[in-house]
Amino acid sequence: MSKSRLDTLPSAGLWGPASARRWHRPSSMVPSNLTILGFCDAGNKKKTHFSQTHFPPVTAGEQAGGPQRRKPQGAGGRERSVNGGGAGPAGRSGAVRVERGRAGGRWRSEDGRAGGAAAAGRGADREHLSTIEKDTNGDALWVWCYPSVTAELRTLLLRKCCLTDENKLLHTFVFGQYKRSWFYITTVEVQDSPALKKVTHFSIVLMAKDFNPEKYAAFTRILCRIYLKHGSPVKMMESYIAVLTKGICQSEENGSFLSKDFDARKAYLAGSIKDIVSQFGMETIILYTALMLKKRIVVYHPRIEAIQEFTRTLPALVWHRQDWSILHSYVHLNEEELEALKACTGYIAGFTDSEVSSRSDLYDVYVNLADSEITVSPVVKEAMTMGKLHKEIGQLIVQSAEDPDKSDSQVIKDISLKTKEILATLASLTEVSDGNEKPTLNAEALKQKRFPPATENFLFHLAAAEQMLKI
Structure with missing residues (x-):
């Protein structure tokens, strides 16, 4: 795979003269x-x-x-x-x-x-x-x-x-x-x-x-x-x-x-989605799917600057949430830190210690940023099964990111529009019952749509991530 600019360029902007934003x-x-x-x-x-x-x-x-x-x-x-x-x-x-x-x-x-x-x-x-x-x-x-x-x-x-x-x-x-x-x-x-x-x-x-x-x-x-x-x-x-x-x-x-x-929104948009896609190509869909399903992502690189530039950008793949609280860009293999991390439902965690690769209890998806490798844990392979829908989303992400006329914010917008389509489809399969204000997924309606197995599986797990399943 092509090498990301994260590994070749200095971290400009953050370490250079300050650009005006809000506090x-x-x-x-x-x-x-x-x-x-x-x-x-x-x-x-x-x-x-x-x-x-x-x-x-x-x-x-x-x-x-x-x-x-x-x-x-x-x-x-x-x-x-x-x-x-x-x-x-x-x-x-x-x-x-x-x-x-x-x-x-x-x-x-x-x-x-x-x-x-x-x-x-x-x-x-x-x-x-x-x-x-x-x-x-x-x-x-x-x-x-x-x-x-x-x-x-x-x-x-x-x-x-x-x-x-x-x-x-x-x-x-x-x-x-x-x-x-x-x-x-x-x-x-x-x-x-x-x-x-x-x-x-x-x-x-x-x-x-x-x-x-x-x-x-x-x-x-x-x-x-x-x-x-x-x-x-x-x-x-x-x-x-x-x-x-x-x-x-x-x-x-x-x-x-x-x-x-x-301004906080400028901080959200400071990273480069194009760099991520340039490095991982179609495998970016794995990161997108993991974030949509609120899985645990661990990123390794020996340089903390590379980790921080990469991890801070990932939440933008699920822009509809605008939730950067899932980001833990600098974590050590320390007992107190790991206990605090494990208390989170889903997260993006950055490590400079290569030993984190052996800590399978910490991640559902492991990203070796230095070697451009993504590994999916066997524990979540069923939920992360890829199908036709994932291929369509992956192609959209790659095509948008490779367009030289599009900025990073425009690429994020393209991905966000596709995400809204998926969420609209999921919303159409929900119902309000038992006096609950929040709609929940109607499993029968999902089956009647006769989606491909991988799509049906993804929508079901997405409903779980969005707290739209009956308990």
Whole structure:
């Protein structure tokens, strides 16, 4: 099969200059009493080793918001974590400040929460901003975040960040989803920054509820420029809060970001259906069928950039749903991540670990993007049986994608129109009964149509995927 441009072209657009799109978050989500005070300036101080052992699991007392003191752990001197439980407005979440003194000294993490249970209700893990540094000793340091996050999420984001020891390559921008929250990580190399003399690289981590890589790539690039200049989260937080409350941050030196310039639909259309069809040809119908039936798709490629460009495009094959929550573009073979993934009904999951091919419990369809191979699991072969209808759809997809005069959005429209025809046929075979508002498939009507066996089988399983079967 022909080789996709995903393997030959740089990831332009996402990693290049930002094109205008939309970002919006209601100002009501920001605490009215928020003040940006008391952040620790990382400056030029030498950092002590900051390993995962510094963050043991959160205790029940801490979750309740009460004061907690931990005994020193790990090597390299004393350390203390304090969750302030003093009086204050319920639900207020403070930034985590990490003080890093001389080697062998201590660090202190202060969480200015009051009323921890109420704070947790704000979904602190769903929207936050963090900074991770790699120093001249090669240590990855979680230096700052707002608001506080759980130990589980810290571990996850350090694993996704390319600054940890097991990751050797620098990934400029990565994104993914974990438990209905999206993470976006921009990483830069530090060169000639007086404010970050002991830092070689750093990552800005931003978590949000919506899928829009271009939006967050543009915003985190601006935050990176600010951090490079000041080496402190204070100025960075000013821009972050400005965007959350006013929808804009402006700076002649660092660039401007305007929320209304970003649109979610443009993010949905940013990938290239033509590239996918160019690589897989008629086998694209397998991907289409799997998505229509809400099956589990696993994609492997050693390059995370290739995975993300490919997987983010797949939901467009079922445009009538416009559901990108099925996308998990960056997953590790980690127990917690896999358990969260398995909790999803159907998904598209990207892996850079080739061992995923042996994990048949994770997929119904396996895509080896590097070798342009698609494998259907024996478990779903009956539901995925191909027939005349599938051939017609496959030919339509290929012909539309190969038309040089058609854009990717036009190809998506052609596929969507065919999908609507299929759904209209299915709707004509349904009935409303037993007082149910939603119509269900009439099995007898389906049989009376005398469709080819593969078509009848597909429509039946499609009805199941659309929750149109009587239970």
